Amino acid sequence: MSNVQMNSHHVSSASHFKRVLTLKDLVIYGIAFMTPIAPAYIYGFAAQSTGGMLPLAYLIAMVAMMFSAYSYGRMAAAFPISGSTYTYTQRAIHPHLGFFAGWAMFMDYVLVPLIVFMVGGSYANALVPSIPYWIWVLIIAGIITTVNILGIAMAAKTNQLLVLFMGIVVVVFVIFCIKTIVGGDGASALVSITPFFQSEKFVMTAIISGAAMACFSFLGFDSITTLSEEAVNPKDDIWKAAILSCLIGGVIFIVQAYVAQLVWPDVNSFSSADTALFDVAKAAGGAILATLYTVAIIVSSLTAGLTGQASASRLMFSMGRDEVLPKKFFTRLHPKYKTPINNILLMCSMSIVGAIVLPINFVAELMNFGGLTGFMFVNLSVIVYYYFRKKEKKFFRYLLIPGLGFLICFYLFINLSPMTLKVGLIWMVIGLIYALITTKGFKKLPPSIRNL
Template identity: 85%
Template sequence: MSQTTNDHTLQLKRVLTLKDLVIYGIAFMTPIAPAYIYGFAAESTNGMLPLAYLIAMVAMMFSAYSYGRMAAVFPNGGSTYTYTQRAINPHLGFFAGWAMFMDYVLVPLIVFMVGASYANALIPSVPYWVWVLLIAGIITTVNILGIGIAAKTNQILVMFMGIVVVIFVVFCVKTIVGGESGTSLFTVVPFFNDEKFVMSAIISGSAMACFSFLGFDSITTLSEEAVNPKDDIWKAAILACLIGGLIFIGQAYVAQLVWPDVTNFSSADTALFDIAEKAGGAVLATLYTVAIIVSTVTAGLTGQASASRLMFSMGRDEVLSKKFFTHLHPKYQTPVYNILLMCVISVLGALFLSINFVAELMNFGGLTGFMFVNLSVIVYYFFRKKEMKIIRYLLIPGLGFGICFYLFINLSPMTLKIGFIWLAIGFIYAFITTKGFKKKPTTFTDL
């Protein structure tokens, strides 16, 4: 490979353990993620959101498995981009990375917006735009100082959110046992209520719940900074999905029992705050609000770090400007230009775009990336390597692809339109820079 010597100087520090990687993935998803969708999702599933989360967890673990299989054989940065590039086709890899880039760019953008909105609601005297700049400054500074610092910060913040979730569950259990909700602590109703069960509603709710898991894939962008990437990346992806899913299911379960009438929230957008207030009063509701703000910091740290690493990998392969995107900070060895670029994009987006618009676009990029990775497992292992293990390399990734494709085609027409425009821009850029797709990325010139 012609870039062996040059790439030797473009390496990131290996400092992340399995625990760091799992926490990183959970931090991206955020333990308190149900707060974002609970009201609408609980109503759409007729009070069976725990079942929807269970189905979503199983569905996402198919894709997590595929990410793990590809990370085991290609333990270097780039995630979706790298796997598709090396398993299927270098040019198709660019489009996979281009689509996923949309998702990674939008994650820190939307968390800036959500964090600033909740912070402004908590302290109205500080304007929204000030909160945006403050959150952006903290996240960007931590990421420039290094992934090791970001990992330690995430551990502290995830621990705090975990404590809040535990407190929330304890108060909910106390309310249930105390008889205030008029139901038993142990019941199958949140998973199956034969009087209200509608399959189409459960499927719709499961599709919605899947988006709480977006972010586990970010673990694979840190392969070059993992101490033992071949063993730890795939384990971390699956563990993050499993642990995150159980946390989501637990919160949804007790919340449903505390507030059985899912059509009677003061606002669907703040349903869990109503439940927190009922279970623990204003103090618990305020604590939950603070945890939501903290969750935006953890997701912002991981989102910004993942996007900057993806750009680093694409720059090293010269599908993006190598001089700019592979520049590392002389002291901290972090892709500082990429991090600052992400900061600027996120701040501008947070000031001028709407949360709903950004959230829908995230789904396009995330699901597209998941489909590419599932397809990469099938192509690489089953067809190229001729490893005829039907369950491992055909059935599981095939199910992962099918589920993601089903969710993808059910995105809103506007989301699909804008998403395909984004891909068209990528196509034009790639066509020009590769001279009609005749020039391969530098990494592949000698293959």
């Protein structure tokens, strides 16, 4: 019996989800997680750190993520179950290494809804100051958690509407920026090489550091693979959705950064680096466009929160099913909606507490650690599983592409800030201690592996 058949049998013999997601749903899900308006979160600081060449940094980050998206797709075809990075590393390389891959991505997935609660609550409070920040956090958390409990089909329909709205806002923003540029209020010409290359300011280390930062905007395409057990055709659709969402998202980010750079060439003159794109929006379309952009940020907190919470809850479900987390708690599905209700409620509680007590910059710094660590594990999984274990000696598919994906992610990883690396490593040490205890010194294997 093949690995895929055995995995399918394992899934069918356990609690199962409803298969309702099409390719379109999966692509929208990935874009919703990344959010079309993601550059607003990092634009000011990233534009300044790259010397006004953020579009180049985004282009490098997109290429890097495309390699990893390909690897996620190959592993999803081999193991069409919901554990994503955790499952792929576990089955392809080693069961215990799979736990550490899942542990790293777990940090990433936990932080996504937490940071969007923060961002959404902050901008909603700025828009309606009479309602306190913590009340906005509870409102956003309540909406996201309710939709996720009602089921992935409901979440998918909600995401379609919200992504459509954000897409419209991005289009309006780009149109107003183009109008400003052509009208002579911004750069001298609509077509310019300066957002990608300025010889007098070009510093490779700064561009690479900016690309590492830009990876923040791409975190999310990988979450598509956590929905393999809810996809109608996971073997074909998961890999297509991962690559398409990464490509589409990258183009959206590059276009926004490009026109913003031309509208506001002096990246060191923003009123605040935290709200740089709002300065650009106001310059291009006045207070109305700036307000619309603020609303879109709040909406982005809903889409990213929906997808982040859903992905984390399904990752915990898979780890619970394999008994690397307490099985009884983490594998409980809602009797009617077939959603991992305990995991969703746990995620909600953690995100609310974190959003109220933690500083946003601390949370933002940690997200790329988990994401890039997971991407490296998955690229390695493709090489080990296909090229060495299955002996499919297709150099380009199963060695060169994932190898480049690993090397690029590793290079971006070592360019993260020292504080990010320090805290991330502490998180991994905590996981090591937990694994040593639960596996009795790595002597006990997960049931899913023992039964293969």
